[in-house]
Amino acid sequence: MKFTTLMASAALALGLAGGAYAQDKTKVGFVFVGPVGDGGWTYEHNQGRLAVEKEFGDAVETVFVESVAEGPDSERVMTQMALDGADLIFTTSFGYMDPTINIAAKFPDVKFEHATGYKRADNVSTYSARFYEGRAIQGHIAGKMTKSNIIGYIGSFPIPEVIRGINSAYIHAKKVNPDVEFKIVWAYTWFDPAKEADAAKVLIEQGADVVLQHTDSTAPQAAAQEAGDVITFGQASDMAQYAPKPRVSSIIDDWAPYYIARTKAVMDGTWESTDTWDGIGAGMVGIGEITDAVPADVKEEALALKASIADGSYHPFTGPLKKQDGSDFLADGETADDGTLAGMNFYVEGIKGDIPN
């Protein structure tokens, strides 16, 4: 017997053996790239998992494995979940893309959901959040509130996701404050709180009075608090412990609505392979409370911007926009298509410095 058939029949056998059980409970697996205690990316995905449990109670069972290395370890963990009877598996890191496709091919009856990737199959959906929408709001507040006209930005790695966020924040800061300048520091790590703290301190020392971060620890918030008159935004989670200042608002990864909807779809038998890229409108990107440290008129504008993005009347990448090298990016009134956004590897006009390569 071929291995794949063996696998499929083993899963089938289990499904039949535990028929009544399987019908009662929908089993949802989560593969996490970091520890659930990372306070950022994985923490928020786990909150989404808990929301699924809360929503459906005894009708679902969720399982997860944390700190799973990308590569063969992740394939093993996915296989194990599928063998153990999972109906739906969320794989929550870009690096799980090829493993998810590989394993999904072996378990055609199990549904897979891969976060932030671009490869799909009949039983593999992809989903991601339009964090750049939240960046637009941050950019607006930052541009309005900076006194030094220097905004610091801590990047992780120079990849499209991060570059998109920088551009979005810059466009909207520039719009309300033509003198604004971005200082961008690449930490070259996903996770090193001490380095993030250093990066924030350096930016503040160099005159930034707003620090935006695309790394998940609260280290930059603490650095800003210590420095005094600096504002920051929570990233991934609300970081409300640093409100009302330095943290004046935040971008929250809110996976709960999506996870609940997809679990429901599996329970109802309506699940289909889709490509979801949701933003503020669908609630996947949450904007944390804008605190009183922000002047009332700025807060009002920010909320209006949020509303216009949420109802689709405004797109953060709307022309006329030029690329950094002066070439045309978007004509007047034109909005960027998703393909361009997904692979964005250039700065918009006005940002100084080069994207490291």
Added chain:
Amino acid sequence: MMRLEKRPQASRAFSYATPVLAVIATMVFGGALFAVLGKDPLASIMTIFWEPLFGDFAFYYRPQLLVKGAPLVLIAIGLSLGFKAGIWNIGAEGQYIMGALCGAGAGLAFYPAESVFIFPIMVLAGALGGWVWAMIPAVLKVKFGTNEILVSLMLVYVAEQFLASASLGLLKNPEGFGFPGSRNLQQYASAHNGELFAGSGMHWGVVAALIAVIFAYVLLARHRLGFAIRVTGEAPRAARFSGVNPTRLVLFCMGMSGLLAGLAGMFEVAGPAGQITIDFNVGYGFTAIIVAFLGRLHPVGILLAGGLMALTYIGGDIAQSQLGLPAAAIQVFQGMLLFFLLAFDLFTHYRLRLGRTEVA
């Protein structure tokens, strides 16, 4: 009063018994830990040790033991040669990365041409990459007397930076929409280190690990070089009198361990992992050091120790998902296992004597 007395010869019985005792002790203390965390201790232990080997889905997990264990064994065999001679290469992680980078780089240089020669070229490139990376501390040690522990460890961090740089630049998949990471070698037939028999977990890395075990066994038991390694480790002065050339020994042991670590990296990237990414390395190079010691620096012991480590990884992941044990608890459990194995090894070389020290 109890005291320790050195055995005239290492106890054969104890060298077999201590690993078993250590595993039992770990089960007891680990079980207690799991109970404190509110999990059924018996079920947890069973899940970790029994499930992968004899559970319902053992047909899947057993081959996975080979996939997980092979790089550990391959690297540990190389390290053990040096460790036996008192040459401390602890930078295998870096050599593993460089092997993977060179191997994958060599393969991708030919993309999309298909040829039977591509894979052998990658093997050579991977071995060379690891070897060169290990020769840096070796040559510095021989020429200047620098400490190889430190130099090899430093080079791990240098290699990690090269890895990040290659993932974001040189080896980045041109069709990857700007995301970091190379093309997937699993989708490039000539470069793919696939399973030799479907569903067996056997790939060329597993074969290489088994060959390395046999090679090391023969080398140590039969060959002059093996004798030189052993005598240097046990009695360095005697070694010099018996005509051992310490320079050549350092170059050989470091080179060999780098070469095998490089091979392990290359087989991993071309097979199970498939692509170069920023986080490609998962600590095999460091875990292999532990495997080498758990295996008492003996080739067959290393084979078993590699299997045991792989078992706790695989069983640990199963326990996480089935019982909700946190990953950290599994890590503590592994730490305990190592502590007990190390501590109980005492009885192989020493025995407890009751009563007072006799007057000399």
Added chain:
Amino acid sequence: MDLSAINPILFVAGFLVAATPLIFAALGELVVEKSGVLNLGVEGMMIIGAICGFATAVETGSPLLGFAAAAVGGALLSLLFAFLTQITLANQVASGLALTLFGLGFSALLGQSYVGVKPPRLPDVNFGPLHDIPVIGPIFFSHDIILYLGFALVVAVWAVLKFTRMGLILRAVGESHEAAHALGYKVVRIRTLAIMFGGACAGLGGAYISLIRVPQWTEGMTAGVGWIALALVVFASWKPWRLLLGAYLFGGITQLQLNLQGAGVAIPVEYLAMSPYIITILVLVILSADKSAAPASLGRIFHASN
């Protein structure tokens, strides 16, 4: 590019802070290695110190009590290493690695309920008018007490090793445990104490990260500082003063790298990030002429019957 954006005073003050966890951890390891023991578990002891310090500071509201707890936590974990290597005579390299694995896991278990919590802050020492001296004030007189403790500890270790009988005994044990044993010194006891000192220092270094430098608790937050500390000891060729210099070099290069980026200098980040390690290797080569540096018994197992 705008190099004038870099404020040299803040830059120096910044790397004094960045170097402090390294100084603690490396200084502890230096004493351990001087006694002839190689403990590769620094990372594990640091992270245990980080969580013990963090949890205690949060529960009691006192950062100083937190630091005390961090030292105790680190020392307790190091006792495990001491038991393995000194009593059961296990291999030191393997025991140290196991200690790191265990420490990382155990700290994560201890810290489960502390994710996202904000710790109490340790205020800077009030130096009064000294703080207002230009240049010198902001660089040297604007830090917390623990940073000064680190500096004082370097001086203390240097003095003890060089001038006291205790230092002499410690070095004797590290150079030749047989000879020290023959002279009637309790080799195992001395080494155990040295290991505990190393553990306490590593714990303090870890807590400095979780309570002051970052400050927050996250799993694995020491992110490899313990390994750098190990390198630093050799870089310093087991001399406390050079250790201080090395810690500033290691801390300084990261700061410089970030500063240059902020100033818009196009630097290849990866290559700059690897430079401290390459520099360490070069220094090792240069220092290799000095054969007397390393303790002769380093990493060797001692048993009285040998």
